[in-house]
Amino acid sequence: MFLVGQDNLKDVLDYIGEKLRNPETGDVVSTEYRWIQERFACLSSGLAYIHEQGVLHQDIKPSNIIHRDDRVYFTDFSSYSRFTLGQTTSTESPARTSLMHGAPEVVHSVLADGSLQRH
Structure with a gap:
């Protein structure tokens, strides 16, 4: 078995962030930005x-x-759910979020089971 991916987007963004912090390599970042922009359409169509x-x-x-x-590939479908187009809204079941990636105002409303407290 071999790995499908070379890197994940987090590592690419971290790499760009490091370059941005270094004035000597800041101008090189445009190449990485272009790479991300070119992949955005692929990510959008994949989603x-x-x-x-x-x-x-x-x-x-x-x-x-x-x-x-x-x-580009989406990975980790361990939290996925099924739905029918046109019959599902985000209000039908409690929303879930990641503490690491959620907005601060959302993270403060996370319950012990990972669902969001409704107001």
Whole structure:
């Protein structure tokens, strides 16, 4: 078995962040920005396809997006759920969030089971 991805998006963004902090390499960052911009359409169409199949990933974050050459992949579908297009809204079940990646105002409302407290 071999690995599908070379890096995940979190590592790529961390790498760009390090370059931005270094004035000597700051101008090189445009190459990485271009790489991300070119992959955004692929990520968008991939997410649209996943949704067309009735799958909600529910844990999309930079560390769950990997790439190999020009291809990008969503990984870690352990939190996914199924839905029917047009019949599901975000209010039908309690929302879930990641403490590491959630907005501060949302993270403060997280219950012990990971669901969000409703106001």
